[in-house]
Structure formats: structure tokens, C-alpha cells
Amino acid sequence: MPAPPDSGPNQNPELLRRLLRAKDRMDAASHEDWPVGRLARVSHVSEAHFARSFKEAFGVPPHRYLLTRRIERAVALLRDSDLPITEIAFQTGWHSLGTFGRIFRDITGEKPSVVRQLVRAAASEAGCVPACILSAAQRPDLITAVLEKRRRIADAKNEA
Numbered sequence: 538m539p540a541p542p543d544s545g546p547n548q549n550p551e552l553l554r555r556l557l558r559a560k561d562r563m564d565a566a567s568h569e570d571w572p573v574g575r576l577a578r579v580s581h582v583s584e585a586h587f588a589r590s591f592k593e594a595f596g597v598p599p600h601r602y603l604l605t606r607r608i609e610r611a612v613a614l615l616r617d618s619d620l621p622i623t624e625i626a627f628q629t630g631w632h633s634l635g636t637f638g639r640i641f642r643d644i645t646g647e648k649p650s651v652v653r654q655l656v657r658a659a660a661s662e663a664g665c666v667p668a669c670i671l672s673a674a675q676r677p678d679l680i681t682a683v684l685e686k687r688r689r690i691a692d693a694k695n696e697a
Contacts, residue, residue: 555580556594559587560602567606568630573599604683607631608644615653622649643683 559576576599577587592598597605611629614620620628626637626649641649 552582552590553594555582556587556591559591559599560595563599563603564606567603567610568628570630571599571603604640604644608641611637611641611649612645612652612656615649616656622653625649640683643686 559579562579563571563576573584573588576591577584580587582590588599591602595602607629611625614625614628615622618625622638623634626634629637631637631640638649641652645652647655
């Protein structure tokens with residue numbers, strides 16, 4: 538009986554290398570726009586195959602992954618710099634301060650100015666905890682889409 542064909546990126550090292558190439562590009566330039574078509578070209582696969590394979594390999598769709606990276610970078614800039622929030626929004630790839638603030642609040646639960654105060658206070662208290670551990674603990678949770686979170690909150694308010 539013949540062996541079953543490879544059924545996913547976890548069984549295809551070449552596809553994983555291609556997906557990692559696109560993920561690395563997003564990591565290196567998260568401030569840039571990364572539509573699925575551009576990522577698919579980097580990976581040398583079709584758009585549909587890229588989107589499906591990326592989610593299967595990394596657990597989140599490419600756009601959510603990019604949002605996570607942008608918010609992580611924004612939190613780091615809020616903590617480590619005195620840049621105005623508007624400048625941080627533009628440096629991390631947002632074209633609108635309103636969109637940045639709304640998405641930031643949806644993901645972190647707080648406004649950027651509040652997060653700036655909280656992370657600076659936590660950093661001074663953390664002392665000798667390695668930065669990589671702090672970053673992992675503060676990583677935004679984007680398992681659920683931002684729009685889905687908003688819909689659930691609105692449904693809960695309507696039921697109450």
C-alpha cells in the first residue's frame with residue numbers, strides 16, 4: 538500500500554522554509570504593508586495556498602501575525618522612548634492614529650498612554666528579569682480576530 542501524500546506544511550520542509558521566509562520579512566519590516574499577495578510572492582506560492590498554509594503552520598492568519606508584531610513594537614517604543622504616540626503609530630506601520638488607537642485598545646485592553654505608564658512601572662519593578670521573558674509575557678493575544686472580539690462585546694451589552 539503506498540504512503541499517503543504530505544498533507545500539511547508540518548510535513549513539507551520546503552514549504553515551511555518558504556513560509557518562514559515571508560514571516561522573517563514581516564518581522565524585519567512590520568511597519569510596511571504586507572498584503573497576502575506580496576507574502577505569497579515572497580514564498581513563491583499562490584495567495585490562497587499561502588494564507589491557508591501560514592495559518593496551519595503558525596496558528597494565526599498572516600494579518601493577525603502582522604498586527605501582533607506591530608503592537609509588540611509599539612509597546613516597546615512606548616516603554617523605551619519618549620516619542621509621541623502619534624509618531625509611534627506611524628513608525629509601527631499605521632496610517633491613521635484613530636485606527637492605531639482602536640486596534641491597540643482592542644488587543645491590549647488599554648489606551649497607548651495607559652500602557653506606556655504601566656509598562657514603565659513594570660519595567661522598573663522587574664529588575665533583573667530578562668527582556669525576552671518580559672516580552673513573551675506581554676505578547677498580545679490575537680487568537681480571536683479583533684472584529685470578533687468587538688462583536689462579542691456588543692452582543693454581551695445587548696443581552697444585558
